Amino acid sequence: MKKLNSASQIPLYHQLKQVIIGDIESGKYKIGEQLPTEIELCENYSVSRITVRRAISDLVNEKILYRKQGKGTFVSESKIERELISIGSFSDITTQSGKEPSTQILETQIKKPTKELCNVLKISSDQDILELKRLLSINGKPFIIETSHYPISRFPNLETYISSNQSIYKILRENYGVEIVKAEKTLDVKLSNPEQSEIFECDANSVLYLLKKTAFDKKDEVVHVSNSLFLASKVTFTFTVKE
CATH class of the missing domain: 3.40.1410.10 (Chorismate lyase-like)
Known part of the structure; x- marks a missing residue:
């Protein structure tokens, strides 16, 4: 599990975004696959829920991820x-x-x-x-x-x-x-x-x-x-x- 650098000038939410994007590109998370829950991501990367939500929201807005109401967050297909x-x-x-x-x-x-x-x-x-x-x-x-x-x-x-x-x-x-x-x-x-x-x-x-x-x-x-x-x-x- 890649560690985030809390001492870096790069915000933690942005670091988390890049980690998730890297995991998608490497095939760890495949198209259509569900991501871990917010709580699991918090525990995995030792960050707050606010950080996780900001990272996920940005990725949803960028169409890299999408949400299914009541089910969770999933990896989008490429356009x-x-x-x-x-x-x-x-x-x-x-x-x-x-x-x-x-x-x-x-x-x-x-x-x-x-x-x-x-x-x-x-x-x-x-x-x-x-x-x-x-x-x-x-x-x-x-x-x-x-x-x-x-x-x-x-x-x-x-x-x-x-x-x-x-x-x-x-x-x-x-x-x-x-x-x-x-x-x-x-x-x-x-x-x-x-x-x-x-x-x-x-x-x-x-x-x-x-x-x-x-x-x-x-x-x-x-x-x-x-x-x-x-x-x-x-x-x-x-x-x-x-x-």
């Missing part, structure tokens, strides 16, 4: 980077990054479009749309709750081709000859509702990224619109600008 301006499908992008994608269909509905969807998809209010809600996971852990809308007039029987662990973009290419070449995206934030918190296995009112996307084909026609929810503590969005 997944996602290119904000990418065009490819979730399956393709995830596989290229060396991770394992999987998909669970949460709900499919044939319904009438809202006025906003009519305007974006260029359809009339009496035409049906397919609403597809999916849970997209990486290495078996929930990553995105995605709700997409497709015009049935352009993609008849689309719902019959859809199955878990199959790329929608691949279905569009192979069955309808449609290729996504451009997407317009906006990024916002919201707080998780009870259903979303349960799916993401996170605390109530956790911060979520809301990514709204409109996808276009080679003729610059709208193919679909989607809303994707990401747990903010699990993802970092990046973008590349080329001159």
